[in-house]
Amino acid sequence: KNQVEQSPQSLIILEGKNCTLQCNYTVSPFSNLRWYKQDTGRGPVSLTIMTFSENTKSNGRYTATLDADTKQSSLHITASQLSDSASYICVVSYNQAGTALIFGKGTTLSVSS
């Protein structure tokens, strides 16, 4: 069964600190893995997309890693800001067209001052 599991479910950190979110997947065939940021009451916004051959990709203070062998990905946030408070969703696509997506439930990150 295709599944995407994220951990932790929620996380609270102090402003300025770093954090790492985890994503494990059992999706086959694998096409690409995406990380999205979803603010409360808003639609998801793409942070990174990685295909099978990519094992790291950065977008500003966000760095995603992918280990296709162990089927794990992580999203590292550096020097967190209050505006980073959101839900971070890991999504795996299992077709090349990118139309077949499996969504994780997300990790809710709260950054406090």
Place this chain on the structure above:
Amino acid sequence: GAVVSQHPSWVICKSGTSVKIECRSLDFQATTMFWYRQFPKQSLMLMATSNEGSKATYEQGVEKDKFLINHASLTLSTLTVTSAHPEDSSFYICSARGQSRAVYEQYFGPGTRLTVT
């Protein structure tokens, strides 16, 4: 970047009435649009996929007669919730994909919060 808008951003309606939600791609032609539903603290669940000019393909368990989807142009898709009931209250999100964009990218709209009283 690609922009997808939704209207309205929130709507409250009475049980038994119908509600139409619009999804527009503002700066690209969306050959495929997707409609998702998201309940609190849950992941997005795909409801249906629509290609411009074709009938929508609904996911298992989604009633096509209740959730009417129209994708009449390359920039507009609509979702109509017919005879809405309180259990239809949810956050509805559309996404769009265009041929001119990265082959595997979907761009999400800001969502529409539907509350049925």
